Amino acid sequence: MKAAVIVFPGSNCDRDAAVALEQATGRKPAMVWHRETELPRVDAIVIPGGFSYGDYLRAGAMAAQSPVMREVVAQAERGVPTLGICNGFQILTEAGLLPGALMRNAGLKFICRPVDLRVENSQTLFTAGYEAGQIIRIPVAHHDGNYFADPETIDRLNGDGRVAFRYVAPSGEPTDADNPNGSCDNIAGIFNETKTVLGMMPHPERAADARHGGTDGIPMMTALAAAAGGFA
Amino acid sequence: MKARIHITLKKGVLDPQGKAIRHALEALGFLGVTDVRQGKVVELELVEEDPTAARAQAEEMCRKLLANTVIENYEIELEA
Numbered sequence: 001m002k003a004a005v006i007v008f009p010g011s012n013c014d015r016d017a018a019v020a021l022e023q024a025t026g027r028k029p030a031m032v033w034h035r036e037t038e039l040p041r042v043d044a045i046v047i048p049g050g051f052s053y054g055d056y057l058r059a060g061a062m063a064a065q066s067p068v069m070r071e072v073v074a075q076a077e078r079g080v081p082t083l084g085i086c087n088g089f090q091i092l093t094e095a096g097l098l099p100g101a102l103m104r105n106a107g108l109k110f111i112c113r114p115v116d117l118r119v120e121n122s123q124t125l126f127t128a129g130y131e132a133g134q135i136i137r138i139p140v141a142h143h144d145g146n147y148f149a150d151p152e153t154i155d156r157l158n159g160d161g162r163v164a165f166r167y168v169a170p171s172g173e174p175t176d177a178d179n180p181n182g183s184c185d186n187i188a189g190i191f192n193e194t195k196t197v198l199g200m201m202p203h204p205e206r207a208a209d210a211r212h213g214g215t216d217g218i219p220m221m222t223a224l225a226a227a228a229g230g231f232a
Numbered sequence: 233m234k235a236r237i238h239i240t241l242k243k244g245v246l247d248p249q250g251k252a253i254r255h256a257l258e259a260l261g262f263l264g265v266t267d268v269r270q271g272k273v274v275e276l277e278l279v280e281e282d283p284t285a286a287r288a289q290a291e292e293m294c295r296k297l298l299a300n301t302v303i304e305n306y307e308i309e310l311e312a
Contacts, residue, residue: 058300065297094300101302106248148245148303182246 001225003029004042006072006088008052008063013085013205017048020208024221034066043228044081045072047088049141049203059102059144060090069095081125081228082197086142089189089199098192098199099157100149105142106182112141114214115180117165117188117202118172124195125227127164129219135172136165136216138202140180140188145201147183147190154184164189164198233278234311235290239299240271274298283310 003021007014014031021029021044030040034052039045053062063069069091076082076097084092092098105111114137119130130136149157157163165188169178174186181201189200204217241247250268257265276293280286290308299306 057298061297061300093302099302101300103245103303104248106246108248108252146246146248150302182248 001025001043001228002027002041003044003046003228004032004039005029005046005048006032006034006068007048008034008050008066010052010054011048011050011087013049013087013203016203016205016208017046017085020205020217020221021046021225023208024218025225032068034063034068036068037071039068039071039075042075042080044083044224045075047072047082047084047091048205049086049088052087052091055144058094060087060092060094063087063091064094073097076192076197079194079196081224083126083224084197084199085203085205086140086145086201089201090144092197092199097197098190099153100147100184100190102144102201103146103148104144105146105180110141110143111145111180112139113180114139114207115188115202116168116170116178118168118174120163120166121161121191121195123161124164124191124198126191126198126220126224128227129223133172135168135170137207137214138204138216139206140202141206142181142201145181145183147181147187147201149184154187157187157190158185160193162191162193162195163187164191165200165202233281233283233286235276235278235286236309236311237274237276237290237294237298238271238307238309239274239294239304240306241269242303242305245303271304286310
């Protein structure tokens with residue numbers, strides 16, 4: 001499998017994402033600069049974390065208008081698996097590929113720590129390596145991770161199995177105390193309608209090596225590598 | 233022509249920054265503030281001289297970039 005990692009000015013998890021992808025796929029991903037108007041033929045696209053354009057205007061707002069994003073949107077709409085992590089999630093909502101918005105954390109603080117997530121849907125090409133209901137530990141590192149959508153959208157996401165992960169207590173309960181940023185319904189990640197686009201605030205690429213202190217991100221990369229074959 | 237765009241959070245969208253500002257005002261002794269909502273102002277210098285056309289341009293800019301209509305409202309004020 002060949003993946004592309006999109007790089008914006010201010011991206012800072014692009015290299016980590018590339019290392020995690022190469023570990024899972026055996027191939028170096030293409031690093032694609034935001035000014036490119038074409039994407040190489042790839043099986044998967046990753047929009048990494050960071051602070052593209054310094055979070056000017058709104059986190060992800062400027063990056064969503066980058067030349068390369070027109071091509072990302074076109075490929076994602078064609079069904080090429082697309083994963084947005086942290087700032088990548090913000091960019092995907094700003095680009096209209098995912099519903100809702102990521103707002104300032106309810107506690108106003110930048111949060112950087114491992115969190116427990118419950119896998120809500122394991123029947124997707126991103127999450128097939130997990131069991132439904134499994135608790136995984138992945139770090140978050142963000143200032144604007146407070147997921148907001150109107151109640152109808154939240155109902156639709158819940159009803160259609162489009163919530164990928166929820167912030168939970170170690171017991172698996174999605175409590176207010178374990179919601180790090182005030183997200184609606186403790187939502188940490190969501191899918192698009194076809195479940196080929198995933199946006200998530202936690203960083204699976206930062207839990208992809210035992211030296212990171214955890215490896216719960218690896219099954220996502222390997223599931224993606226196994227599933228994404230038919231596009232390149 | 234100048235367009236001044238006021239971007240505010242929609243009703244019902246929580247504004248943690250506004251809340252923090254209210255608490256800070258309270259700490260300064262301003263006890264009569266029951267709510268604070270924080271927004272932003274964007275000022276545009278437009279080549280367009282016709283107010284109707286200028287407003288239409290600003291509208292499109294708001295929809296496409298300046299505001300996120302999932303969470304924000306915008307108001308356009310034109311100045312000759």
